[in-house]
Amino acid sequence: MRLICSPAGIVNREYPGQGLLDIKEAGFEELLCDAALFFDEQPEKRYTHYDRVFAKCRENGLTFPVMALRCPAQEADRERDEGFFKEFVEEGLEVCEKTGCRSLLAPLFFEEVSKDRRQEEAAEFYLKLAAATEKSGVQILLRNQCRDLNGHLVRGFCCDGQEAAGWVDTLNERAGRECFGFCMDAGTCTLCGQNMYDFALTLGSRLKAVILRDCDGAADNALLPFVCVDKGQTKTDWLNLIRGLREIGYDGMLILHFPDSARGFSPLLRPRLMELAKAVADYLKWQIELETMLKRYPSRVLFGAGNMCRNYMKCYGEKYPPLFTCDNNAALWGKEFCGLKVREPECLKELPADCAVLICNIYYREIEKQLREMGIAAPIVFFNDEYMPDFYFDRLEERV
Amino acid sequence: MNIGVQTKNIIDDKDPAAGFALMTEAGFTCADFSLNAYLVNNSIYKGELNSFFDKTAVQLEDFFAPHKKAAKDAGIVIHQMHMPYPVYVPGQSQEVNAYLWDVVAAKSMQICAFFHCRYIVIHGLKLAYYLGSEEREWEQTARFLEYLAPMAKDMGITLCVENLYNSVGGHLVEGPCCNAKKAVERIDSFNEKYGAEVLGFCFDTGHANLVGLDFEDFLTTLGGRLKVLHIHDNDGRADQHQIPFTFSRSRENKTSTDWAGFLRGLKKINFDSALSFETAPALSTFPEALKEDALRLISRVGAYFMEELKRQP
Numbered sequence: 040m041r042l043i044c045s046p047a048g049i050v051n052r053e054y055p056g057q058g059l060l061d062i063k064e065a066g067f068e069e070l071l072c073d074a075a076l077f078f079d080e081q082p083e084k085r086y087t088h089y090d091r092v093f094a095k096c097r098e099n100g101l102t103f104p105v106m107a108l109r110c111p112a113q114e115a116d117r118e119r120d121e122g123f124f125k126e127f128v129e130e131g132l133e134v135c136e137k138t139g140c141r142s143l144l145a146p147l148f149f150e151e152v153s154k155d156r157r158q159e160e161a162a163e164f165y166l167k168l169a170a171a172t173e174k175s176g177v178q179i180l181l182r183n184q185c186r187d188l189n190g191h192l193v194r195g196f197c198c199d200g201q202e203a204a205g206w207v208d209t210l211n212e213r214a215g216r217e218c219f220g221f222c223m224d225a226g227t228c229t230l231c232g233q234n235m236y237d238f239a240l241t242l243g244s245r246l247k248a249v250i251l252r253d254c255d256g257a258a259d260n261a262l263l264p265f266v267c268v269d270k271g272q273t274k275t276d277w278l279n280l281i282r283g284l285r286e287i288g289y290d291g292m293l294i295l296h297f298p299d300s301a302r303g304f305s306p307l308l309r310p311r312l313m314e315l316a317k318a319v320a321d322y323l324k325w326q327i328e329l330e331t332m333l334k335r336y337p338s339r340v341l342f343g344a345g346n347m348c349r350n351y352m353k354c355y356g357e358k359y360p361p362l363f364t365c366d367n368n369a370a371l372w373g374k375e376f377c378g379l380k381v382r383e384p385e386c387l388k389e390l391p392a393d394c395a396v397l398i399c400n401i402y403y404r405e406i407e408k409q410l411r412e413m414g415i416a417a418p419i420v421f422f423n424d425e426y427m428p429d430f431y432f433d434r435l436e437e438r439v
Numbered sequence: 440m441n442i443g444v445q446t447k448n449i450i451d452d453k454d455p456a457a458g459f460a461l462m463t464e465a466g467f468t469c470a471d472f473s474l475n476a477y478l479v480n481n482s483i484y485k486g487e488l489n490s491f492f493d494k495t496a497v498q499l500e501d502f503f504a505p506h507k508k509a510a511k512d513a514g515i516v517i518h519q520m521h522m523p524y525p526v527y528v529p530g531q532s533q534e535v536n537a538y539l540w541d542v543v544a545a546k547s548m549q550i551c552a553f554f555h556c557r558y559i560v561i562h563g564l565k566l567a568y569y570l571g572s573e574e575r576e577w578e579q580t581a582r583f584l585e586y587l588a589p590m591a592k593d594m595g596i597t598l599c600v601e602n603l604y605n606s607v608g609g610h611l612v613e614g615p616c617c618n619a620k621k622a623v624e625r626i627d628s629f630n631e632k633y634g635a636e637v638l639g640f641c642f643d644t645g646h647a648n649l650v651g652l653d654f655e656d657f658l659t660t661l662g663g664r665l666k667v668l669h670i671h672d673n674d675g676r677a678d679q680h681q682i683p684f685t686f687s688r689s690r691e692n693k694t695s696t697d698w699a700g701f702l703r704g705l706k707k708i709n710f711d712s713a714l715s716f717e718t719a720p721a722l723s724t725f726p727e728a729l730k731e732d733a734l735r736l737i738s739r740v741g742a743y744f745m746e747e748l749k750r751q752p
Contacts, residue, residue: 429575430568
């Protein structure tokens with residue numbers, strides 16, 4: 040899975056050096072080529088900023104795997120025009136070629152036209168785009184989009200999973216090659232109150248990119264994931280997004296897009312914010328790939344005999360059975376928990392080198408330190424049950 | 440075509456005749472009987488069940504006999520009824536959950552039949568968080584429907600599932616029955632199995648607005664399976680159950696709910712059943728002195744919808 044940082048809110052196209060440095064220093068290696076950000080509105084100065092930004096990206100070793108087409112708001116109804124196509128689409132394709140972008144994020148800009156007209160004209164627009172990308176082999180990504188109903192954002196183009204999958208399949212068929220895929224915008228799903236598990240499952244392998252952004256479900260903001268909360272609970276349904284992507288074995292692009300959070304922080308704090316953003320992206324990637332991680336080890340034992348161990352056994356116990364579990368609570372040693380023998384931590388010293396110790400307890404770092412100090416040679420990895428495929432109706436009482 | 444409103448906040452058990460007369464005066468011809476007001480959801484979630492449904496079938500009929508007579512006298516048809524909900528509370532005792540199915544749901548069906556009410560609206564179980572998917576959640580709702588379907592067939596009642604929402608950190612997102620295509624398959628499968636219209640759909644405009652559903656698409660997909668409406672409005676954020684055309688979210692002050700799409704959808708499927716409003720909270724937000732006026736406004740909105748539906752394209 041590739042982690043891609045959107046430069047919006049971080050990189051100033053006039054002086055791109057500092058923003059790109061912050062992105063690089065945080066550990067990102069790939070950047071979204073955002074045409075709306077990098078290109079000038081004035082045709083004669085179109086490439087001035089782009090050239091400057093691209094040169095700086097090269098200096099920092101940042102690459103562009105995906106480009107987002109732009110469409111100034113006042114031009115939206117021109118998307119079907121030949122002029123628009125030449126001005127904005129061909130420019131995008133040219134940049135794709137120059138930068139090596141393999142994917143082109145091409146939303147439908149004329150969302151507001153009537154549905155019947157939209158069907159026909161959208162197909163025409165996308166097939167024209169497909170013809171233009173035939174030589175380069177760039178993949179075109181459709182995106183789920185809101186419709187503005189007098190200030191209330193509701194489900195628009197490709198918000199229905201089946202409709203979205205249908206568009207991708209039909210366009211590929213009509214184009215005669217697999218040149219269309221889908222980019223799921225988690226923010227749009229949140230604004231439309233959608234179940235992202237169902238959405239991801241319906242799209243399956245058509246899903247090539249996911250835009251990760253947070254919002255409050257009412258305003259179309261793009262915030263850093265996990266910042267939009269109410270009484271300690273996030274307003275974005277990360278549970279169902281992760282469940283869905285994990286279940287389809289998603290391995291595409293994760294595009295972290297948080298311009299509103301980035302702009303809200305002082306430039307003095309930006310490097311720390313970028314570190315957090317990278318940690319958040321890494322965490323989401325790790326959660327999505329959790330089962331892949333479990334597959335990696337030929338055998339495993341658990342550390343912890345509580346709720347997390349119980350959840351592991353419920354969801355993964357059959358597929359990835361542990362040899363046993365262990366716990367620091369001596370009162371549990373020798374007993375059985377969820378079908379596993381509970382043993383003392385000393386037993387871990389006898390494990391083969393490729394048997395993973397999965398820490399199933401939220402005191403991860405403390406337990407990891409304990410195990411390292413014990414000289415455990417086996418790989419020590421964290422398990423986490425925040426985003427399980429399913430849950431028990433109850434929780435075990437905490438032992439005092 | 441009838442125009443209806445829920446009985447909650449209108450009908451007083453001590454004098455149901457006054458409430459039904461008020462409905463008639465305001466311009467309504469049918470009612471959505473709020474059976475759920477006799478065992479409210481907040482109490483059920485807490486496992487605090489009152490003794491209302493402990494009454495025998497005969498006692499319940501005695502209790503509701505004045506309501507039935509008053510409705511008839513006022514010329515109000517009990518078009519639809521709302522079963523108390525939820526019918527299952529995860530984490531609650533087996534005893535509470537069994538009571539909700541075996542006693543509350545079963546007796547609700549009997550009361551519905553007693554009123555000669557054709558439709559009863561039920562809430563699907565909200566279990567996707569625990570079970571992992573809407574499909575597995577539906578399996579449990581289907582179990583509940585399987586339990587009720589033979590009764591429904593015998594009594595000539597259609598059970599109506601309603602589009603619902605869930606809360607994620609206070610943000611309302613789609614819940615059970617928000618996918619029209621799936622609803623169509625499931626309704627058809629039930630009705631084929633039982634050889635009768637035991638299952639239909641209740642489209643709730645407010646819930647649909649909260650999760651940004653496309654009204655027109657949803658209604659058109661449902662077609663004739665749409666039996667019942669819960670018409671109400673909100674700001675797209677909270678389930679306020681207010682009068683249509685109340686909310687606006689832009690400086691132009693146009694409605695932020697897709698009433699035009701709602702009418703287009705109803706028109707496309709030739710909907711000719713009751714335009715029923717689930718707007719009880721609007722009656723408690725207006726002062727008591729304006730209650731009749733508020734009811735008249737609701738009824739007038741219904742008449743406007745009816746006129747629009749009758750208008751030639």
